[in-house]
Amino acid sequence: MPRVKSPARPLIALPIIFGLSISLGACRLDPTPQEVIDSLGPESGSPGDTHRPGQPCVVCHGSYGAVSPQMVFGGTAFTNDEDGNVIPAQGVEVIVFDSAGGSRKRCTNAAGNFYLEKEEWKDVAFPLTVKAGSRRMRSLIGRDGSCGSCHKIPDVDFPERDPETGAAYDSAGYVLVDPADQGACQ
Amino acid sequence: MTSTVQRAALVFLVAVCGGLAASCRDNLDATVINKCPSQEVFEQSVSPFLERRCGTLDCHGGIARPMRLFGQLGLRHAGEDNVSGGKPTTTLELSANYTSVCNVDAEKMNESVDDFGNQAENLLLVTKARGTEKHKGGKVVSENDAGDRCLRGWLKGEDVTDACQEAVDQLD
Structure with a gap:
């Protein structure tokens, strides 16, 4: 018995494939930043200038996360209190220098956070260097505006190897500044 | 039918x-033995430049990045007990960097070595650094600047001590 071909099947499949493509495109899932975002956990307070200290700001406040404000650079400075505990460093001057000779200055807030909005530095040229208080960062920043991407905060899933700096084999540890640098920047 | x-x-x-x-x-x-220019020159002169300029934790110092680089101020070898920003780059890390760089473009690297580095400008190591090949990190060196001379000189078997040192000094 001869088989009867059904020319309608491909015609039916086409709109389905097209629809799926559009849907997937709209999601624009990028597993690499999404995995980072998912690992950050839920919001503990309300979103604002002082939320999520130590976390990689630009992963959400960048082109993928698309959260407002859009940032070109952001992080958290810490210092040590009299007992040696790591605490947020407030009122510290942070200067970011780019490769084209430009620079921008910010002051850390009550949570130690600081950031620069994209609109404030549209032509920023990587790599960057940073001075936080009296300390100058020894390495360059190649492409990631989130301090927290490299200065990961140690936790149970990410044990520190250096108890003073929080550094590990793949983390530079806390952005630690001198306690005397606090309050100099308003 | x-x-x-x-x-x-x-x-x-x-x-x-x-x-x-x-x-x-x-x-x-x-096994295939791939050729690569001098390991000694690489470890003494080229790696320090690559570590500083390319091996930051957010670039080739990323654990999943191609041409992964270890270094004192970047990623540390998991087989050792060092931390980023701690002790100087170790022998194991220098050796791993050499392997990493030599195998970015293994077949072309073979051809380049056979041709005494005359085809070095076709290597991804050079084209990506110059920005003539798409590179997420953008243009890292310009033709004939210190960094470019450091890389190409090594690929040609030349003495690159001064060029690489100059390239590192420019980053400080």
Whole structure:
């Protein structure tokens, strides 16, 4: 018995494939930043200038996360209190220098956070260097505006190897500044 | 007619699979030794420049990045107990960097070494650094600047001590 071909099947499949493509495109899932975002956990307070200290700001406040404000650079400075505990460093001057000779200055807030909005530095040229208080960062920043991407905060899933700096084999540890640098920047 | 075609296709498929299986059967333990310019020069002069300029934790110092680089101020080798920003780059890390850089473009690197570095400008190491090949990190060196001379000189077997040192000094 001869088989009867059904020319309608491909015609039916086409709109389905097209629809799926559009849907997937709209999601624009990028597993690499999404995995980072998912690992950050839920919001503990309300979103604002002082939320999520130590976390990689630009992963959400960048082109993928698309959260407002859009940032070109952001992080958290810490210092040590009299007992040696790591605490947020407030009122510290942070200067970011780019490769084209430009620079921008910010002051850390009550949570130690600081950031620069994209609109404030549209032509920023990587790599960057940073001075936080009296300390100058020894390495360059190649492409990631989130301090927290490299200065990961140690936790149970990410044990520190250096108890003073929080550094590990793949983390530079806390952005630690001198306690005397606090309050100099308003 | 259809059945003849199907039979022929089946025979062809079996022949292809048989051929593939036979070709894979031999030399399972064979290794290919790729050529690369001097490891000594790389470790002494080239690696310090690459570590500083390319091996930051957010670039080639990323654990999953191609041409992964270890270094004092970047990623540390998991087989050792060092932290980023801690002790100087170790022998193990320098050796790993050499392996990493040599194998970015292994076949072309072979050709380049055979040709005494005259084809070095075709290597991804050079084209990506110059930004003539798409590179997420953008243009890292310009033709004939210190960084470019450091990389190309090493690939040509030249003394690159001064060029690489100058390239590092420019980053400070």
